[in-house]
Amino acid sequence: MGTIYLIASLGEVYAERSGVLNLGLEGMMIMGAAISFIFTIAYGHLVAILMAALIGVLMSLILAVMAIHLRLNQVIVGLALTLLGLGLSGLITFPDIRRRILSSLNPSLPESMLMIQQAEKLPEIPIPLLSQIPLIGKTFFTHNILVYTSLILAIIMWFILFKTRYGLIIRSVGENPSMADSLGVNVFLVRYVTVVISGLFASLAGAYFFIGFHPFWREGVTAGRGFISLALVILATWNPLRAILGAYLFGGVETFQYRLQLFGLGAQSPYFLAMLPYIITIITLILISIESIRKRIGVPASLGTPYSREEA
Amino acid sequence: MDERSLNKKLSRRDFLGITKTAAIGGVVAAGVIGGVAGYVAGTGAAPAPLTVTKTTTEVKEVTRTVPEPVKPLKVGYIYVGPIGDYGWSYGHDRGRRWADERFGKPVESIYMESVPEAEVGGAITSLIEKGVDLVFTTSFGYMDPTAEAAAKYPDKHFVHISGYRSGAAGNAPENMSAAFAEFYQLYYLNGLAAGAVTETGVVGYVGAYPIPEVVRHINAFVLGANYAYKKRTGKNIKAHVSWIFEWVAPEKARAAAIALVEEKNCDVLAFTEDTPAVLQVAEEYQKKGRRVWSFSHYSDMKEYGPTAHLTGQIANWGPIYLEFYRMVATNSWQSVDIWTRIGDYMPWRWRLPEEKSTAGKPEGTVYLAPLNPVIPSEWQREIKRRYEEMKELLFEPFSVEGNLGEPIRDQDGEVRIKVGERADHDMLWSMDWHVEYIEERLPR
Numbered sequence: 001m002g003t004i005y006l007i008a009s010l011g012e013v014y015a016e017r018s019g020v021l022n023l024g025l026e027g028m029m030i031m032g033a034a035i036s037f038i039f040t041i042a043y044g045h046l047v048a049i050l051m052a053a054l055i056g057v058l059m060s061l062i063l064a065v066m067a068i069h070l071r072l073n074q075v076i077v078g079l080a081l082t083l084l085g086l087g088l089s090g091l092i093t094f095p096d097i098r099r100r101i102l103s104s105l106n107p108s109l110p111e112s113m114l115m116i117q118q119a120e121k122l123p124e125i126p127i128p129l130l131s132q133i134p135l136i137g138k139t140f141f142t143h144n145i146l147v148y149t150s151l152i153l154a155i156i157m158w159f160i161l162f163k164t165r166y167g168l169i170i171r172s173v174g175e176n177p178s179m180a181d182s183l184g185v186n187v188f189l190v191r192y193v194t195v196v197i198s199g200l201f202a203s204l205a206g207a208y209f210f211i212g213f214h215p216f217w218r219e220g221v222t223a224g225r226g227f228i229s230l231a232l233v234i235l236a237t238w239n240p241l242r243a244i245l246g247a248y249l250f251g252g253v254e255t256f257q258y259r260l261q262l263f264g265l266g267a268q269s270p271y272f273l274a275m276l277p278y279i280i281t282i283i284t285l286i287l288i289s290i291e292s293i294r295k296r297i298g299v300p301a302s303l304g305t306p307y308s309r310e311e312a
Numbered sequence: 313m314d315e316r317s318l319n320k321k322l323s324r325r326d327f328l329g330i331t332k333t334a335a336i337g338g339v340v341a342a343g344v345i346g347g348v349a350g351y352v353a354g355t356g357a358a359p360a361p362l363t364v365t366k367t368t369t370e371v372k373e374v375t376r377t378v379p380e381p382v383k384p385l386k387v388g389y390i391y392v393g394p395i396g397d398y399g400w401s402y403g404h405d406r407g408r409r410w411a412d413e414r415f416g417k418p419v420e421s422i423y424m425e426s427v428p429e430a431e432v433g434g435a436i437t438s439l440i441e442k443g444v445d446l447v448f449t450t451s452f453g454y455m456d457p458t459a460e461a462a463a464k465y466p467d468k469h470f471v472h473i474s475g476y477r478s479g480a481a482g483n484a485p486e487n488m489s490a491a492f493a494e495f496y497q498l499y500y501l502n503g504l505a506a507g508a509v510t511e512t513g514v515v516g517y518v519g520a521y522p523i524p525e526v527v528r529h530i531n532a533f534v535l536g537a538n539y540a541y542k543k544r545t546g547k548n549i550k551a552h553v554s555w556i557f558e559w560v561a562p563e564k565a566r567a568a569a570i571a572l573v574e575e576k577n578c579d580v581l582a583f584t585e586d587t588p589a590v591l592q593v594a595e596e597y598q599k600k601g602r603r604v605w606s607f608s609h610y611s612d613m614k615e616y617g618p619t620a621h622l623t624g625q626i627a628n629w630g631p632i633y634l635e636f637y638r639m640v641a642t643n644s645w646q647s648v649d650i651w652t653r654i655g656d657y658m659p660w661r662w663r664l665p666e667e668k669s670t671a672g673k674p675e676g677t678v679y680l681a682p683l684n685p686v687i688p689s690e691w692q693r694e695i696k697r698r699y700e701e702m703k704e705l706l707f708e709p710f711s712v713e714g715n716l717g718e719p720i721r722d723q724d725g726e727v728r729i730k731v732g733e734r735a736d737h738d739m740l741w742s743m744d745w746h747v748e749y750i751e752e753r754l755p756r
Contacts, residue, residue, distance in 0.1 A: 001567070090394075093396070094396065095396060112615070116615065117398055118588075118592065118616055121596070213563070213566075214562055214563050214589065214592070215592070216398075216562050216587055216588065216589060216592060217396075218394070218396060218398065218560065218587065219394045219396055223561075223563070254563075254564075254567065255567040255570070255571070258554045258556070258564075258567050258570075258571040258572075259575050261554050261568075261571075261752065262554060262571060262575045262576055262752065263575075264752065264753070271557075
């Protein structure tokens, strides 16, 4: 469960570190889910994941052009993309339209596949040896490929962001773009790249959620998880490694409450546990508003501000 | 006045509704219902957020400009969810199409989907302005606004689904009826199937909200499971309930189902959630070699769990709708409170011998999903026997007979149903206690 938040927030960390707020996360996520639904039925998992990645790139390019080039308000453009994604995903999966899309994509599909609302789930790949460990083996080492990939990516992306020259460039663009520009960094290019990364990851998160977690389609299937990922980026204080912890906290609380109920806890007030992650996020927000903490964590200073050369 | 202002508020879903109308317009124009294309396209351009489907048996007469001999019956439906939810609203929409097809006279039905409960007043007003004669509102939360609308439009007719207000009951105007398709008997039969196949002796239930409707379904299921399991092994069944506090939340139902299997070793899972999520979880366990079973809910969900599907409860709202169509068309309206069970609206509503039993076949408004051959044959016969008996109410799950001759006790050991007693409508509609075999307390 935590994986959807982890994948989405990894990309968002990069975008925000370079100074662009991608509020279209939810829209890109649900489009990723819708596309992976349709393409898994038509062509299988690999094509589905690739096409989901592609739709994320396309949607984030819209955001990039509008917010970076045209310097429009990032919040408004992002929210517009979220609404676009929610509407479009509902439209392309609406039974009559889905049937026509599917039969034109792959005319050899049997009739029953055109109407079914589920797709085949990604197979689980147990890690040899480790998955044999009693008790924890099955819980920790029997997952699908996207779960493992997301964890490896988190570490790689942390390394790039904090230990390499490229990471330094991204962070400097988010911190002080005019300074970075004067040092010869192509601010626009960096921001384009990070925004595309965030879109790519958001729609991959949606694809994971659909084919990797619960492969049943309904309208609005991601149910606000894009926005939860946005909160997670703050909770993780723009750090991919801390995002791992946060993601599993968010995901864990969602699933843990049903286990607690079976031990006589939580059923009387199910909402308290469900709101815990957000309370922690608010506390984090309060903490990072304190100047000294803010400096130490390194909140991207020009987050949300479009950059224009003339004004510099 | 308030309702009108609500009506003008165009939500995102309503906006989406316009897109869908345009889309449906396209499909219709392609020749599905050729004759009405022009009409639908006209609606598509109108600002009202309506999705329109028109079914008529006299298509040719509509396309020509000849005046229609009979004014078609206009019916409006209001759904709480999208028709693509696969559960509740999907079921009602199937019922609408069923009734339209069988009405046999020109009928035009309009539906509005995903209408928030707070905005139903405005939705009813806009349907009335479209000229409908009969309105179906299909969510419990629509009850009071429907009664208000019935008072406001005394010459129109209203049917509310899953509530308790009607002219017949005396707590609403005479032009309002109530209807519900009741599942508790089918849940008892599911319980028999569960008790017949369980190996661990532990069954689970993923519940939506702790309200009387769901509570009586849980109790009926657990009573049935105990009946079969105790008869097989002599031991009492153990039952666990996990609440998700949503009607449509497949991810939550999945998490709750996994918790029931992993933490409590349940191997049969029943549920009240409007998607096949729990059945999908059971099927995944079957694929991994663990025998976990589940059921259909509202629709036949067998394709979502071909191995794990035991049987289940299915509803067809069509016959109920059709009856109201006929009442309005023939000016024979009478306010009623319809509570359909096994037997109601079935072509033959009396007991059949086991070998001729129709259990597992579509009939009436509530019926049993196909029985999985994995259920031992003696229990298949038992399920069929009880199904047939319930057609003429010869057997009642909430009676001593349904509990192996024992009085039915709640979790505190208090006797709720004594020897010689049967639960009546009022007891079932206000049930707020769990039977003794359930481990968790009922949230209050």
